[in-house]
Every structure is written in structure tokens, then in C-alpha cells.
Amino acid sequence: MTTLRLDDRNLAVLTLQKQLNALGAGLYPDGHYGEQTEQAVRDYQRRTGLVVDGIAGPKTMAALAGQDIGHLLKQRDLERAAERLGVPLASVLAINLVESKGNGFLDNGRPEILFERHVMRERLLEHGYILPSLGTPEATAAALAERYPGIVNATPGGYAGGAAEHQRLAQARQIHDSAGLESASWGLFQIMGYHWQRIGYASVQEFAHCMAENEAQQLGAFVRFIEADQALHKALKARKWAEFARRYNGAAYARNLYDVKLTRAYEQFAWLQEAA
Template sequence: MSQPTLRYGDRSQAVQQLQRSLIARGYNLYPDGDFGDETEKAVRAFQLKVGLVVDGAAGSKTLAALAGADCSKLLNNATLVAAAERLGLELACVYAVNEVESAGAGFLSNGKPAILFERHIMHRQLSTPRSADQVAGKLKARADLLASEFPNLVNVRPGGYAGGVAEHQRLAQARQLDDTAALESASWGAFQIMGFHATRLGYPSVQAFAAAMAQDENAQFDAFVAFIEADPVLHKALKARKWKDFAATYNGPSYARNLYDVKLQRAYERHAGCGCGQQAAA
């Protein structure tokens, strides 16, 4: 899923191919290679028909759906509509945060959820008492011992990333040391929700959370919604469309350098006038 996203204003042979694919699906277009109003309208109609997010942009998911790929695990529009209602937000707000804060695909090419294992979180979780009878000093001593034996899995410093499918290999090895701490030490899905948030977000255990993240992108988005819901500051900023406050809370100090607030504002403005809400309810 590495194709560039085609959107309003683009002019290229890729747009012409997109138009031909839409024509083959029954949409009345002229294949001129110009992504204008009619092409955007057709893209939205197709996305609505197959259940994808109705954003009017032809990214890898929309292009894959046009090619006949299985879309059963992909985020669908109904999930965003339900999230907007649950959080008391404009649908355009939900579209904006999905567009900007999502890593894109929630699953790898082998069907496993996208994850990133954090060895320094593993060290922290192993060192943290979980009951009154556990002694912090003894736990830390064990964590330090494991760090000396398995520095790629337990460490006081971040790093050791392998990326992609190989992150699941790291996670599997870490689970042999401590299943709960390992699952808590990975970020999961398209929105990179850390496993240690699981019970705070309403999951009975981190194991249940990990199982949900392996279901589909809709379950991953539900975790993202729960994350916003569980943070009053984050939720309030989003309701008020205070993008700088939202980005500073969700993305951390790097938000300004990466222009997250600007991207959110622009995405919201683009979606606010698109009629997405009307189409979604159709």
C-alpha cells in the first residue's frame, strides 16, 4: 500500500487510470487525467458504496478496493459517524484527526496489526509494582538483570527497532519474558495506542486489548476514540477545535515542528464543506 494519494487538483496519468477504474464501476466520467469536482464526487460515491471512509481522496485503500481487494479489515465510514456521535463532535473533526493522526494502514502485509515494540517501556513496566506485596527494588533488579541479558528487549534507553513484521518477532521474544509487560510495551494499530493504556480505556486486560487490535481497523479506531474520551483535556480541545492544544496533548512537544496543528486545521476546513456528514447518513 505505497501508492501516493490522489486528490482534488491533481493532474496525471494516475488520475486518468483512477477515472477509468471508476468508469468501469459505472460512474459517468471523462478520463482526462484532471481530478476535479466530478471525479471527487465519484470517488466519494464509490467509497460510500463499499463502506470506506468517505473523504474524496483516492489513497491506497480506495485504489485497492477499486482493484477488487478484500476490504473487510479496513476502517469504514460508519465507524467514524458513530465516533462523532459518541464524542459529540462534528464529523469533519473526526475526519481530520483520522487523516492526520492515523499512520495509515493498521495492518501489515502479512495480516498482523502494525506495532512498534518499545524496550524502554518494557523495562519500566517490569519495574512497576502491580500489587501491594511486590517490592519495587526487587522488580527493578530483575528488570536490570534481563536488560543485561536481552538488551534489545529490555533497556533503559529507547531503540532496537526492527520495523514491520520484525517487530512482532521482538514482541514474541519479549512475551516469553513477561507476557503482560510485553504487550503493554508495544504501540498498536493505525493510531499507535500503547498497550499500557488498555485497562484505563476499558479493556479487561492488555491481552483483550491486543486481541481487539488484531480484529480490524474499526476496533483500532474504537481504541483511539476511547483514548480521547478518557482524557478530558484532549476531548475538550477537540470539541472546541483548538488544534494547537489537541496536538500538543496528543503528539507531544514535537507537534509544532511536524505542523500537526496546521495539518489538523487544514484537514478540518477541507472536510467541513465536503458534505461528508450528509453522504455518511445517506
């Protein structure tokens, strides 16, 4: 689904303006996503409880189409996260815009995941998993990698994407339930399952259950992830975006301009926050 934002000009914007006008926006329908259209989108998002960013993405479009949005991230969820982390709301809005996948769930209602076969191999070794006929975790991992290279492998890759990632996860769970769940990244912020203990869940099964509930739970896991890393939390509080991006995204952050995107997003939302 197309995402519409400030300065876009097309028929989709015209349709959006007509939808907003049907709800009383009073826009001139010219197909230009100007400041008045942006404000009308923010007003609609505020009324429906959605994240107030002025961007007409899939979630705003779903709400306008009358779809159920109960499981989606709400503005109040971000406000609570900002309060818990001790940072301005604009910082959390910026992170949500830049670092999240945009949607925490697939169209079939399952959480967005990405299964990592190389992590599955590592987790099997960590759990000391042994097939009776093989005797050692290393021999077991090698045998499983030969038999199921798409599920257990020393090399990253083998991604299927979308709903097919759940099929890979299901296969992994048949081998070892906990290792399988630990080997996927989950939800809006793609938190790896193996972090479950460090971020305060009773088990990886509880973590996975929470990630399947709603996007607020997924944001909650991300907040815990930041709290568990003192240096990451400190960088966020100081708005040192390059340091935050390096610690969260790794060495490739500069190539992908994550720090630049976070800086710009913060400036955008800081202005909106002051104007609110």
C-alpha cells in the same frame, strides 16, 4: 502504494479514472485528479462503505482491485465515533486523516505495532518481575537489558519496522506476556498497550485481541483514549487544534505542524459535510 488526491496529474490518475469509468463514473480520462474525479472517488467510497474523503489511498485502491475490505475502517464507524464524542463528523474525519497511520494492519494481516524497548523495561519494573537468581526487579531488568538490549533497554530505539516488530514483541512476551503487550503501540492511532486499564479493557490481552480484529476496534480504542482524558476531549469539542495536538502528540506538535494540518483537514471536511 501511491495515494492520489486533488490536483495530482500522472498516469496513475488516468488508470484510476478508467477504473471508475468502468463502474459508470463517466469521467474524461485525462490523468488530472480534478474536482469531478474527486467526486467520483467520494461516490465510490460512499457506495462501498469506505471512509468518504475523496482521496484515493491504499484502501480505496484495494476495494477497486476487488480485495477484501471487511476489516478496514468504514464511514459508519467514524459517524458512530463522532456521535459518541459529541463532535462534528468533520472533526473525526480530520483526526483520521492527520493522526492515523492510514493502515491499521500489515500486508500479512497482523495489526500495525511499534515495540518500545524502554517501555518494556519500565513495565517489568512496574510488574515487579524478578528472576529467581537475581532477587530484585532492578537487578532483573539490568540483567535482561544486558542479555536482550533490543528488547529491554533504558534507551528508546532499536526499531525493526513492519512485521519485524512482531518478532520483537514475541520475544518480549516470552519474558513477560503482559509487559510485552503493554510495551507496544497498536493500530491506526498507535495507542500504547499500557493504557488498557485506563481506557476500559479487562486486561492487556483483551486490548491486544481487539486491536487484532479490525480497524473499527482500533478506532474504538482511540475514542476511549479521548474520553479518558477530559482536557483532550474538551479541546476536541472546542476545535482547539493546537491544544488537542499538544496533548495528543506532545511538545513536538508545532514542529510537525499537526495543529495546522488538523485545522486544514477540518475545513476541508466541514465543507464536504455541508455539501453532502
